[in-house]
Amino acid sequence: MLPVVLRTARLELSAPTASDAQAIHDACQDPAIGHFTTVPSPYLRRYADEFVAQTAEHWDDLSHATWAIRRDGALSGMIGLHHLQETGSAELGFWVAAPERGRGIVREASEAVIDWGFATDALELVRLEWRAAVGNTASARAAKALGFRFEGTLRQALRNGHGERSDGWIASLLATDDRTPQEWPIAL
Template sequence: MAEQVTLTTARLTLSAPDASDVDAIFEACQDPDIQYYTTVPSPYTRADAEGFVALVADWWEDGSEYVWALRAPEGFAGVIGLHKIADGASELGFWAAPGARGNGYMTEAAQAVLDFAFGPMRLERILWRAVVGNEGSARVAQKLGFQFEGIQRKGLPHHGVAGAHGRTDGWMAGLLNTDPRHPQLWGL
């Protein structure tokens, strides 16, 4: 059983999403980009947000995934998590609420999560993947020092728009605990 951990940065508090975040998660997940570039259900309902919050609590309890809500001075700013934690590795995933984009919150939050992953968690590798074309997510990964490892053909599940399912090509990058964390240029 893993105890929930709160992380803090200069501008943010990262803590597990709870019932008080349901409305903000529901609202943010109405954004077409979140529905297109992530695997959230589409259409996204309030019940989906409630189920997500409950699922996050289960993940923390069994130690399989650690997920945090980003809490900025102006309120809820997004979600970030370490997914599929096993064998010294994990996958970093995140999305920003539309009103919180463009101010560096996600990069700041991800730096704190990586410090936690490579520090107290003692992980050796973090994977980042995104739907090809998700340039906002790619910019964050590049700023964090992830090294581009290629394109996975049909490598990601893709919900896209309401009722559309299937697989899509995905960018993939990795960061090792021994890698320098300075910005990378991938030339995408």
């Protein structure tokens, strides 16, 4: 499948390109990205080049759909639907560069990606999952605001960019769910 470009009021979501590699590398020097995601840490420049090449392959076989989040033409972060399967489900994942945090970028980009994932003329997914390491409250607040329903804590289920295992929160959103912000049984 050819990469899809999504636009919102402030953002353009498009496949990352070779010209993004330096900005990806620079953003991934942030310790929080390596701690809370699977992005390797330390993050070498060659990883950014490999990531860009892999995202193109993933679009080709539609195993993952990954977008660079761009605000005013500059890279703000990454977002994607991962583990696309015949089962009609995927996992929503994202990171935002430190200077761009707190601006509502994750929510705005996620809404566009979710709409596309559930659309009958796109992937027509039935279920989306969100997972985050216990303690990643910024990601959890975004998922809550997007309408994801908290399903529980998975013991030692996640591995971060350092290879460390941690407990993980999991939540889901069905195509038939309303997307109003949800109350979760965990303190955020």
